[in-house]
Amino acid sequence: MFEAALEGLIGVLQPEAFMFMCLGVAIGSLVGFLPGIGGPSTLAIMLPFVMTMKDPLLVIALLVGLDAVGNTASAFTSILISVPGSSGSQATILDGHPMAKNGEGARALSASFVASLLGGIFGALVLFASLPILRPLVLSFSSPEFFILTLWGVSMVGILSGNAPIKGLLAGILGVFISTVGLDAKSGVERFAFNVSYLWEGIDLVLVALGIFAIPEVIDLAGRKGTIAKAEEFGRGYVQGIIDVFTHWWLLLRTSIIGVWVGFLPGLGSSVADWFAYAHAVQTEKNRENFGRGDVRGVIASEGSNNAKEGGDYIPTLAFGIPGGTSSALVLTAFIAVGIKPGPDMLTSQLNLTFAVIWTLVIANIIATAICMVFARPIAKICFMPFYAIVPPIVAFVFIGAFAANFHNYDLLGLMMFSSLGFFMRRYGWPRAPLVLGMVLGDKMELYLWLSYTRYGFEWLARPAVIVLIILLLASVLYPIYTSKRRAAALPAED
Amino acid sequence: MTRGREAIFFTAFITLVMLAALWVAKDWPVRAAIIIFLLGGLGVVLAAVQLFKDYRAIHAEGVGIVRPTFEVAAIEHEGKWGSLEIWAWLWGLYFAIHLIGFPIALPLFVFAYVKFYGGGWLTAIVLTALTWGFLYGIYDYLLHVPWPKPWLSAVLPW
Numbered sequence: 001m002f003e004a005a006l007e008g009l010i011g012v013l014q015p016e017a018f019m020f021m022c023l024g025v026a027i028g029s030l031v032g033f034l035p036g037i038g039g040p041s042t043l044a045i046m047l048p049f050v051m052t053m054k055d056p057l058l059v060i061a062l063l064v065g066l067d068a069v070g071n072t073a074s075a076f077t078s079i080l081i082s083v084p085g086s087s088g089s090q091a092t093i094l095d096g097h098p099m100a101k102n103g104e105g106a107r108a109l110s111a112s113f114v115a116s117l118l119g120g121i122f123g124a125l126v127l128f129a130s131l132p133i134l135r136p137l138v139l140s141f142s143s144p145e146f147f148i149l150t151l152w153g154v155s156m157v158g159i160l161s162g163n164a165p166i167k168g169l170l171a172g173i174l175g176v177f178i179s180t181v182g183l184d185a186k187s188g189v190e191r192f193a194f195n196v197s198y199l200w201e202g203i204d205l206v207l208v209a210l211g212i213f214a215i216p217e218v219i220d221l222a223g224r225k226g227t228i229a230k231a232e233e234f235g236r237g238y239v240q241g242i243i244d245v246f247t248h249w250w251l252l253l254r255t256s257i258i259g260v261w262v263g264f265l266p267g268l269g270s271s272v273a274d275w276f277a278y279a280h281a282v283q284t285e286k287n288r289e290n291f292g293r294g295d296v297r298g299v300i301a302s303e304g305s306n307n308a309k310e311g312g313d314y315i316p317t318l319a320f321g322i323p324g325g326t327s328s329a330l331v332l333t334a335f336i337a338v339g340i341k342p343g344p345d346m347l348t349s350q351l352n353l354t355f356a357v358i359w360t361l362v363i364a365n366i367i368a369t370a371i372c373m374v375f376a377r378p379i380a381k382i383c384f385m386p387f388y389a390i391v392p393p394i395v396a397f398v399f400i401g402a403f404a405a406n407f408h409n410y411d412l413l414g415l416m417m418f419s420s421l422g423f424f425m426r427r428y429g430w431p432r433a434p435l436v437l438g439m440v441l442g443d444k445m446e447l448y449l450w451l452s453y454t455r456y457g458f459e460w461l462a463r464p465a466v467i468v469l470i471i472l473l474l475a476s477v478l479y480p481i482y483t484s485k486r487r488a489a490a491l492p493a494e495d
Numbered sequence: 496m497t498r499g500r501e502a503i504f505f506t507a508f509i510t511l512v513m514l515a516a517l518w519v520a521k522d523w524p525v526r527a528a529i530i531i532f533l534l535g536g537l538g539v540v541l542a543a544v545q546l547f548k549d550y551r552a553i554h555a556e557g558v559g560i561v562r563p564t565f566e567v568a569a570i571e572h573e574g575k576w577g578s579l580e581i582w583a584w585l586w587g588l589y590f591a592i593h594l595i596g597f598p599i600a601l602p603l604f605v606f607a608y609v610k611f612y613g614g615g616w617l618t619a620i621v622l623t624a625l626t627w628g629f630l631y632g633i634y635d636y637l638l639h640v641p642w643p644k645p646w647l648s649a650v651l652p653w
Contacts, residue, residue: 166541166544166545166548167545169537169538169541170509170513170538170541170542170545173513173534173535173537173538173541174509174512174538176530176534177512177516177531177534177535180530180531184526184527186526186527187523187524187526187527189523189524189527191520191523191527192516192519215585218581219578219581219582222580222581222584223577223578223580223581225612386612386614387612388608388609388611388612388613388614388618389609389614389618389622391581391608392604392605392608392609392622392626393605393622393625393626395584395585395588395604395608396601396604396605396626396629396630397629399588399589399592399597399601400597400601400629400630400634403597403640403643404634404640407640407641407643408643409593409643412589412592412593413589416585416586416589419585423578424505425505427501428501428502428505428506429502430505442530445530446529446530449529449530449533450526450529453529
């Protein structure tokens with residue numbers, strides 16, 4: 001394992017890989033502090049570019065670097081203008097923005113950057129520590145267990161990525177259906193292609209991801225128009241913010257653990273991690289009367305957890321090939337496209353690549369924090385770019401990216417169709433992450449189901465590990481529905 | 496039409512997709528249809544439940560409530576045209592690409608969009624140049640992407 005760790009480190013420190021990591025960090029930071037452009041949208045835009053790469057290390061450096069730091073820079077807008085740069089920094093607003101209003105914007109920013117850095121490194125360390133435990137577990141699994149796991153992944157994301165569990169499950173099923181479009185190599189049947197030769201190869205995930213995520217964000221950004229609110233003062237207390245994080249190290253550690261756990265559970269994204277961590281801080285800390293009015297502990301809790309979540313997110317992604325959320329689903333897609341095989345291989349023959357992911361998480365966080373700390377003042381100014389300077393370049397990238405999927409005119413038509421689907425899904429409160437995840441896992445799910453059936457008939461349902469997994473699946477699907485029903489029933493009484 | 500009523504139509508559309516998938520897959524061999532039958536059957540039941548929930552929400556609340564998802568808030572637009580404006584830009588770009596080709600349509604779109612919404616000349620020119628540079632530098636020069644022939648290629652000088 002030590003050799004693989006060293007190999008991974010040397011790999012990501014090679015000049016080319018390091019350059020790509022810096023590029024990923026720069027892009028991740030940029031989209032982090034531009035409200036309206038989330039990490040998944042950017043990853044979707046990047047997919048067509050990275051899929052042309054040959055070296056898996058470069059893809060890891062670029063995408064994991066990008067994915068790891070989005071929440072670090074998003075604190076800029078959360079704190080300065082009360083607009084979350086990403087969904088993972090919503091809770092930061094509660095105390096970060098009042099601090100900015102009180103003239104302590106710099107203190108809130110430095111505290112958030114250092115908390116993000118330490119949280120991010122903690123997440124990577126947990127990923128590292130989990131390897132010896134995961135390896136025997138993953139290697140003991142066979143096709144029936146993997147089928148239930150893929151089903152569990154899609155169900156969990158469907159249930160938990162929105163407050164509409166049925167819509168989430170339907171979106172996941174729709175994603176699996178989309179993954180079946182094209183000629184089935186095993187049976188030779190043309191599935192949902194309707195004699196259109198363009199569809200024989202299947203629908204490119206790039207088109208779906210761009211349409212489902214990127215265009216609806218652009219529509220939202222363009223629809224809101226205008227420049228974002230007036231800037232607050234940058235404020236004082238830059239060094240104090242750094243000291244604050246170390247003073248409240250125990251809170252940071254606890255909220256980082258929450259972040260890792262939320263990341264590990266499929267379906268719970270960073271938008272949940274920061275709220276859980278913030279709620280935990282408010283519940284457990286002493287002298288809590290200042291929370292919500294500019295307490296630095298609120299910033300530390302939120303920012304520590306949302307970066308720690310990334311490390312946790314990669315545990316199921318790498319070990320089982322089941323992404324924990326949208327971003328890791330898109331990263332997984334790129335990994336598969338360049339020959340990285342998440343699953344048992346990542347813990348055996350490709351262990352060096354797993355370590356490359358871990359090292360990238362650590363180094364990317366350090367670089368992002370350094371950039372944010374050093375260039376805080378000039379970066380803060382970029383937050384206030386008007387929508388008309390942001391929308392057209394993104395649209396241009398999206399159209400080029402979509403065309404690059406197959407270099408076919410139908411790619412653009414597909415983009416427009418999936419953009420419409422994404423727009424309506426967002427408009428009517430349908431979670432979109434399960435659709436992409438269903439599409440990513442659809443092939444595997446089908447293969448594992450067929451292998452289980454042909455090898456074991458229906459006996460595979462009686463395997464002990466399968467029974468345990470089915471119980472866990474049912475519990476994780478039914479429990480949130482039950483609690484949401486109970487909450488809904490309690491609402492009128494509260495009123 | 497209220498958002499709640501619109502939402503029902505979308506759910507009905509998803510239900511139809513599920514039903515259509517099952518209908519189409521009924522003639523396939525088991526190997527090709529197994530996943531569709533397994534998930535499609537479940538999907539139809541879930542879609543029916545969702546339809547019922549949407550219907551009940553409209554009648555319970557009068558207008559129907561669309562609760563935002565965890566991941567992002569549902570799109571809410573104000574003004575006369577709402578989201579139609581940006582959709583018009585997107586479809587305009589789509590047809591412009593087919594009419595005059597990628598290398599002209601994209602920079603033109605960027606320039607027109609910035610100027611239409613009151614951006615300065617400098618912003619418009621810099622963004623247009625960057626877009627063209629990206630398009631030409633990466634895709635044309637480095638990757639030699641075969642751009643599709645525009646419909647107006649017979650009358651265009653390029």
